[in-house]
Amino acid sequence: MQKAPFYQALKFQVRQRAPLLHCTHLTLLISIPATLELAFQPSSAFAQEYFNPHALEMGDPGQKPIDLEYFANQGGQLPGLYSVDIYLNDNRVAHRDVNFVSIAGTLQPELTSPQLQEMGVKLEAFPALQQLPSTSAISTLSDYIPYASSRFDFKLQRLDISIPQAALTSQAHGYVDPQLWDQGLSAALLNYSFSGSNTLNNDSNNRSKTNDSYYLNLRSGLNLGAWRLRNYSTYNSRNGNNNWQNLDTYAQKDIQSLKGQLTLGDSSTPSDVFNSVLYRGIQLNSDDNMYPDSLKGFAPVVRGIAQSNAQVTVRQNGYIIYQTYVSAGAFTITDLYPTSSSGDLEIAITESDGTVRRSTQSFSAVPVMLREGRLKYSVTAGQYRSNASAASKPSFMQSTLIYGLPYDYTLYGGLLASGKYNATTVGIGHTLEGWGAVSVDATQAHAKLRNGSSHQGQSYRFLYSKTINTTDTTFTLAGYRYSTSGYYDFQEANEIDPDNFNNWRGTSTKRSKTQLSINQSFGDKGNFYLNGYQQSFWRQNKYERSLTAGYDLSYRSINYGLAYTFTQTPLDTGRNNKDQQLSFKVQFPLGKTLPNSWASYNFNASKQGSSAHDVGLSGTALADNNLSYSIQQRYANQGVGSSGNANANYKGTYGEARIGYNYDTRSQQVNYNLQGGIVAHPYGVTLSQQHGETMALVRAPDAAGAKVKNTTGVKTDSRGYAVVPYLSTYRKNRVALDTATLTDDVDIEINTKTVIPTKGALVLADFKTRIGKRVLISLSHGGKPVPFGATATLLDNSTHSNNEGVVGLEGEVYLSGVPQSGALHVKWGDKSGQQCTSHFILPELLVEQNATPAISSLSSICQ
DSSP states (O other), rough: OOOOOOTTTEEEEEOOOOOOOSSSSEEEEEEOOOGGGHHHHHHHHSSSSSOOOOGGGTTTTTTOOOOOGGSSTTOOEEEEEEEEEEETTTTTEEEEEEEEEETTTTEOOOEHHHHHHHTOOGGGOOHHHHOOOOEEEEGGGGTTTTEEEEEEETTTTEEEEEEOGGGGGGOOTTOOOOGOOOOOOOOEEEEOOOOEEEEEOOTTOOEEEEEEEEEEEEEEEETTTEEEEEEEEEEETTTTTTEEEEEEEEEEEEGGGGGEEEEEEEEEOOOOSSSSEEEEEEEEEEEEGGSSSGOOOOOEEEEEEEEESSEEEEEEEEEEEEEEOOOOEEEEEOOOOOOOSSEEEEEEETTTTSSSSEEEEEEEOOOOOOOOTTTEEEEEEEEESSSSSTTTEEEEEEEEEEEEEEETTTEEEEEEEEEEEEEEEEEEEEOOGOOOOOEEEEEEEEEEOSSSOOEEEEEEEEEEEETTTTEEEEEEEEEEEEETTTTOOHHHHOOTTTTOTTTTTOOEEEEEEEEEEEEEEEGGEEEEEEEEEEETTTTEEEEEEEEEEEEEEETTTEEEEEEEEEEEEEEETTEEEEEEEEEEEEEOOOSSTTTTTTEEEEEEEETOOOOOEEEEEEEEEEESOEEEEEEEEEETTTTTEEEEEEEEEEEEEEEEEEEEEEESSEEEEEEEEEEEEEEEEETEEEEEEESSEEEEEEEOTTTTTTTTTTTTBBBBBTTEEEEEEOOOSSSSEEEEEEEEGSSSTTEEEEEEEEOOOOOOOOHHHHHEEEEEEEEEEEETTTTTTTTTTOOEEEETEEEEEHHHHHHOOSSSEEEEEESSEEEEESSSSGGGGGGEEEEOOOOOOHHOTTOOOOOEEEEEBBO
16 A cells, blocks of 8 residues: 555645745645654555544644544645636636535535536536526536546646537637627727927028928727727828818627627728728628637738838828838838728828828738638618818718638629619639639629719729748739729729819729739748739829838848839829839847847938948837837938937837937937827726727726736736736637736735627726735634644635635744734634634734835734
8 A cells, every 4th residue: 555645744735825926835844754654554444545633743742633634635635715727628718716625535626507608518418407506516527417527736726627529519619608708898998199290401501491290190989888989080280281180980889699890980891892982871791800710801011111210101091090200221010000991002201301202002801701601791871981172972882792602612792882873793702722712703883973974894803812831922912903994993983073184093094903912931041022013094004013022031140131112103294203222131139238139230222323321229128128219320322421310119007108319411300209098997097008999907906016917018007907908809818917016015816817808898807906914823722823724714894705824833824915903713623612713913013114024924812
């Protein structure tokens, strides 16, 4: 027979439910002399190994015996409430408090039928489970579900549940029960971004002129139950010319039974069948995010090359949707917030000398493909919206439908009708197995323009998408559209100015458009990208063209990059405006000399013969790397001379701030940006970083300065609140606090919460905090230490709380979150003589002096 583990040592762990700052367990090890080992040999007649608890009391033979039966088995622990990770068939499904009871010497979890249903158990297949009250807990799974079992790993605080697959619902990977979707709190939301620049220019006569530019971007909202009210507005001011624009105002609500969104107000139509247009009205369209990832989006990346410290402005449908300041060289913009999901982006690069270079980038969604049986729909009715001053704004209706057919086919189509325009589209998509996916569609349109002329024509579109895994090549989108001379899309038909038909856009309808995006990875040898776009027009020998290509390489921590851009834009004079740029860069870390910093060199050249050399220093600082900085010096030929810039950006709990300075031989500029968010909720007002559409409110009362994990600069404010700015909709999101950043007088029961927000929701991640000291209390009863193994529970208003600990050999118990004064209920048996209450008062000295140790100690009599 194998000896009980107590024969050589008894390892006792004081259970602490909340994570501690520097320690999670208090471990006591008692060695028993080998000479006494034979005295404790169990008899072979015993059914199980037995350890005489009196061996722990040899120093005090008069002490009452205690029951250590729970520790007699391998891994045995006391029953009670534990915070555990729950795994179902080896997949993590939840983290929660679970009550455990002792059955046959092992701890078994108490679970309710709703909890089992949440895990995916088919309750309808087990009548006994269905008949149980929702609050009734079961502890032996196999009594209700044949062959089901559970195992609790105390060291890892992990509960493994095994349930036969036949007893589980058949759900797609990543499925989340819609009953768990959280509509969130009622709240008022505001995202703001303010940027500006003050420029002092000197002309050839050394006369000074000041140019001031300001831009304000506001995205505000109101959440009321399932309804979301949103507004998107911008303000632009340049040298006293002010312009305020209201881009979008709408109310939105998810219709979960239809897997869709109902939108009322200003928004944009989907782009998968027809080109997306702005409207004011009502729309009901499906939402792919309501499906698991395994059953089912796009924002363009803008790249370019700046010749100097430049301002980059991005417009869509005439609206400014993005504005930023970049240093000389190649730049990439990945955080656009477009007003519609497809269409041309107009990029303007304003150099420091006032020169403006413009280009057009077209983008669209990937080919329309759905799984068999999937349905995607949209229905829109409203008034056409446009920022063009001469545009007409007719009422219209549009409907689209996409359906997944067997054998990897997808059928789609749409209808668009207004008073003087109608169009019909029909198309089909197909997966070509290992050759990618392709879709082909045709649109028949009839338009009556405002000059009285009628036109009809056809447009044919071909889209292709493919990822070649063996070569790691991605065709993000390859597309071609051909239109007959009489074809006008809905936007063209409404925005052609009848009084200016000599304009090349007015007299020339679009003939063909081709776009291509390729990304090729070479592993550790670099990455190549290519983006191309061309559009031609009827009756005009002119083209809109754009090409961006580049190669990035990282070798031994040194980054290299080569980029090329070409743009061609037709001018009103009939000529083409062409521009070509070439850029080379190298960047390397400075290592221990200046940690978290990089030195760089850039070379830019244009076809016109201009060139420039840049050297720079950039990096991050502070504990959370939330301060970034850069310094750059440049020299250019053709009489441009020297220039330079310096920038600093700080990302903090309450927002983000940036300031920059740049100069050249004829100008000096200061530019700045301040952005952040404000959230008003039922618990008050919380300042935050700029947040996305869906977010979480962390509530940890009085836990000031606690860092939110996996975020940069996000910490709780002085009241214990913080906003986690970005969450995934209709999916499980893990929100966790870093317990190492808690102060000595704050503890939390569970440092991780799982939230499942709906679109636009502000969900609550509510953390239970315990405010008080961390104390080691020595308890005595009847002149002797309280028996080893007793449970001590902190009383909260004369009732038991969840704050408890296990008494050690000398009657000591460790507790956190202990108030200045209070009481403990101590229990080592069910009889009245095996329970007592200890009243305590912490010395004032422990509370008032900052030099007090994090863990204090005192003695108390239990009566």
